[in-house]
Amino acid sequence: MILDSKIPEGPLAEKWDKHKFNVKLVNPANKRKYEVIVVGTGLAGASAAATLGELGYNVKAFCFQDSPRRAHSIAAQGGINAAKNYQNDGDSVFRLFYDTIKGGDYRAREANVYRLAQVSVDIIDQCVAQGVPFAREYGGLLANRSFGGAQVSRTFYARGQTGQQLLLGAYSALNRQIAYGKVKMYPRTEMLDLVMVDGKARGIVVRNLITGKIESHSAHAVVLATGGYGNVFFLSTNAMGSNATAAWRAHKKGALFANPCFTQIHPTCIPVSGEYQSKLTLMSESLRNDGRVWVPKTVELAQRLRRGEIAINDIAEEDRDYYLERKYPAFGNLVPRDVASRNAKLVCDEGRGVGGSGLAVYLDFADAIKRDGQPAIAAKYGNLFEMYAKITDENPYEKPMRIYPAVHYTMGGLWVDYNLMTNIPGLYATGECNFSDHGANRLGASALMQGLADGYFVIPYTIGDYLAQMPYAKVSTDHPAFKEAEEAVIAKNQQLLSIKGTRTVDEFHKALGLLMWDYCGMARNAEGLQFAKQEIRKLRDEFWRDVKVTGVNEELNITLEKANRVADFLELGELMVDDALHRNESCGGHFREEYQTPENEALRDDENFAYVAAWEFTGVGNEPVLHKEDLKFENVKLTQRSYK
Amino acid sequence: MVTYPVKGISPDMSFLEMLDVLNEDLLLRGDEPIAFDHDCREGICGMCSLYINGRAHGPERGTTTCQLHMRHFKDGDTITIEPWRAAAFPVHRDLVVDRSAMDRIQQAGGYISVNTGGVPDANTIPIPKTIADKAFDAATCIQCGACVAACKNASAMLFLSAKVSQLAMLPQGKVEAKTRVENMLAQHDAEGFGACSNIGACAAECPVGISLDNIAMLNREYISAKATSENVA
Numbered sequence: 016m017i018l019d020s021k022i023p024e025g026p027l028a029e030k031w032d033k034h035k036f037n038v039k040l041v042n043p044a045n046k047r048k049y050e051v052i053v054v055g056t057g058l059a060g061a062s063a064a065a066t067l068g069e070l071g072y073n074v075k076a077f078c079f080q081d082s083p084r085r086a087h088s089i090a091a092q093g094g095i096n097a098a099k100n101y102q103n104d105g106d107s108v109f110r111l112f113y114d115t116i117k118g119g120d121y122r123a124r125e126a127n128v129y130r131l132a133q134v135s136v137d138i139i140d141q142c143v144a145q146g147v148p149f150a151r152e153y154g155g156l157l158a159n160r161s162f163g164g165a166q167v168s169r170t171f172y173a174r175g176q177t178g179q180q181l182l183l184g185a186y187s188a189l190n191r192q193i194a195y196g197k198v199k200m201y202p203r204t205e206m207l208d209l210v211m212v213d214g215k216a217r218g219i220v221v222r223n224l225i226t227g228k229i230e231s232h233s234a235h236a237v238v239l240a241t242g243g244y245g246n247v248f249f250l251s252t253n254a255m256g257s258n259a260t261a262a263w264r265a266h267k268k269g270a271l272f273a274n275p276c277f278t279q280i281h282p283t284c285i286p287v288s289g290e291y292q293s294k295l296t297l298m299s300e301s302l303r304n305d306g307r308v309w310v311p312k313t314v315e316l317a318q319r320l321r322r323g324e325i326a327i328n329d330i331a332e333e334d335r336d337y338y339l340e341r342k343y344p345a346f347g348n349l350v351p352r353d354v355a356s357r358n359a360k361l362v363c364d365e366g367r368g369v370g371g372s373g374l375a376v377y378l379d380f381a382d383a384i385k386r387d388g389q390p391a392i393a394a395k396y397g398n399l400f401e402m403y404a405k406i407t408d409e410n411p412y413e414k415p416m417r418i419y420p421a422v423h424y425t426m427g428g429l430w431v432d433y434n435l436m437t438n439i440p441g442l443y444a445t446g447e448c449n450f451s452d453h454g455a456n457r458l459g460a461s462a463l464m465q466g467l468a469d470g471y472f473v474i475p476y477t478i479g480d481y482l483a484q485m486p487y488a489k490v491s492t493d494h495p496a497f498k499e500a501e502e503a504v505i506a507k508n509q510q511l512l513s514i515k516g517t518r519t520v521d522e523f524h525k526a527l528g529l530l531m532w533d534y535c536g537m538a539r540n541a542e543g544l545q546f547a548k549q550e551i552r553k554l555r556d557e558f559w560r561d562v563k564v565t566g567v568n569e570e571l572n573i574t575l576e577k578a579n580r581v582a583d584f585l586e587l588g589e590l591m592v593d594d595a596l597h598r599n600e601s602c603g604g605h606f607r608e609e610y611q612t613p614e615n616e617a618l619r620d621d622e623n624f625a626y627v628a629a630w631e632f633t634g635v636g637n638e639p640v641l642h643k644e645d646l647k648f649e650n651v652k653l654t655q656r657s658y659k
Numbered sequence: 660m661v662t663y664p665v666k667g668i669s670p671d672m673s674f675l676e677m678l679d680v681l682n683e684d685l686l687l688r689g690d691e692p693i694a695f696d697h698d699c700r701e702g703i704c705g706m707c708s709l710y711i712n713g714r715a716h717g718p719e720r721g722t723t724t725c726q727l728h729m730r731h732f733k734d735g736d737t738i739t740i741e742p743w744r745a746a747a748f749p750v751h752r753d754l755v756v757d758r759s760a761m762d763r764i765q766q767a768g769g770y771i772s773v774n775t776g777g778v779p780d781a782n783t784i785p786i787p788k789t790i791a792d793k794a795f796d797a798a799t800c801i802q803c804g805a806c807v808a809a810c811k812n813a814s815a816m817l818f819l820s821a822k823v824s825q826l827a828m829l830p831q832g833k834v835e836a837k838t839r840v841e842n843m844l845a846q847h848d849a850e851g852f853g854a855c856s857n858i859g860a861c862a863a864e865c866p867v868g869i870s871l872d873n874i875a876m877l878n879r880e881y882i883s884a885k886a887t888s889e890n891v892a
Contacts, residue, residue: 155785187770
């Protein structure tokens, strides 16, 4: 198989405009003859469904939540990047492109990233027109703040709830199309398989989560906007229901899965407090604009602090190590996420961590409160401080926050070409579900940008190019391919229900999560990864022998829902480990302990690994086949990333 | 009503984690777990609900059930949990209710009619910071339905008013303000939600602090729409 990324010819800055001119068009009157399925209604899905409906296509949209507005994009806090240069501080499309490529440690496609930077400016215009209440200055114009990995202020925000406001904008556009009858919405419906006819994606099989009914839906194209797979780790900042099932089952039907080991561990989350913990809560990166990260300078001081022999205030200023400011004076507390996370792990591994477990560092606002006053800080981060206080029962205005890295985002995902189409004709992947724009590390405030770029401004053009070549005739859901897929889904559910073992789905999920965190988390090595691979296989065998799923298929069955998702995580986890093991270099969020500089920074191997690793499924328990897409850098020079 | 004993609960657990513990226990005993809605567990998605000891989202003000922690209860307490109760929210199973009526109210006009593309530059229309902030406050509604559950009339007016006033305050939203308020209100009534009698239980129980001022604004918008003739019936 040869991976064709279909990157248009010509200079970087002209590729997208040329491509938009060259793609085939579907005449307005003919658009209504095509049906498109969109799975997922977060930023990428809702924006795509709404825009395709506006263009005239008939859209069916699916989400597992009870309303499309609850997709996990809603929880994004900090902001959305755009190269508007409203602050007159030197931003430009090229700078946003450059920062994103560099932030991703040179493992993303230049052409995709440049297009992302280009359309970023349109996103802000679109959202404002929809009534998204971004933060504003007193003069009435839009406000910005800075985020990690950038030295300009290009992040637009709505207090600490930017994702919520952007999603509600997309949700309102979606609602308008639902009201017009151009989008048919299926909430509480989960995709369980992809249906292919003559090698093309022609529909999906879903389960109605209320009645348990297994149904088929046919279309001319299928868009997966189903988010990331961070919940492989059990504990993450993802929502409880976030899962990889739609993407994974498409992978099992032939879609390649790219760079699965590129996962983002976010540096500022509330630390784990007990075994019962069900999820981790992020404290937005925007807090690093004003919060200073530190730990005690010596192990001895940290020990005394953990034992409660001294209080935080007993630690003199000169005994505090503001390690990010010390090591990276140019970016300080605003280094990219992978760098901040790794350094937090380093100081905790040295024994200088704080909190009961020693697995936390301080994020301290004392200086900012002294400088700007508490009301100013509250205006910027009020809801985050409240959330922190609710969860920890501590007041962050008085005591520094305790934070620790947690799984947050997955850069890997389904392999797509420049048109966001997977290697299966007619199957698209957008937003976090694809692999394309963030390389080995995503910069803060870029996930919202990518989700909306894909949905509002990329897929509406590129999908037309494909549909224009498709006959209008629909495939009936009575087609054998649909029946076969339905039967397979039903059989799998019956199998899960018939095991009647002794261990719960959550027990397996937690065991998998722990393996992934310990061996395929912030730091990895060959030995640990090999061990994890064997353990995951064992765990998967045990799951299929001993899992306990009660109830029946034909009802609202929360255990069966989870069992399907965890069954897929148990396969995906192994692929992540395979990918991490094969990539004998460190880059971005993928830190192999064997490959580091003397200063403990990630050591890339551009000679041998400047490629996208796209994996082909060959059966559960079989070794996947690696396909490589070489990354060509014509506009940026590959250098050792430095934030010093 | 069924009473379940739950053991091993730590004060730092969230309310939903307590239910997780109970469900794991039920599963191991071969019983079916209790179905309840939840997703982000950060207080923002609006998926969780639960009427706890007679209060929507439990005893803490300004808190969703997922952000409620067990430190607010005492060891040995018996906690009563009910689903949202309203004619417009039929129960699916256990504690899971159908809130799609709220989506249909949004579909009746909770948007600004702009297509993707072809919009002016974001800074073309300056919006006073005070107005932008107020619109933002209204826009933070999470559509959880607590206002309906708390209201003796099962009215969804606080939810509805939050969307109407967010868009009515912004220059972009003024264009369609009149048809919007009429259409959304008509849908609200058609769904079987009750009328508003200005008790204020909704705002008192709202986990994100949506203000009762929005209902005043809604009424003003509605009267002003009714006073002109070009709108819907």
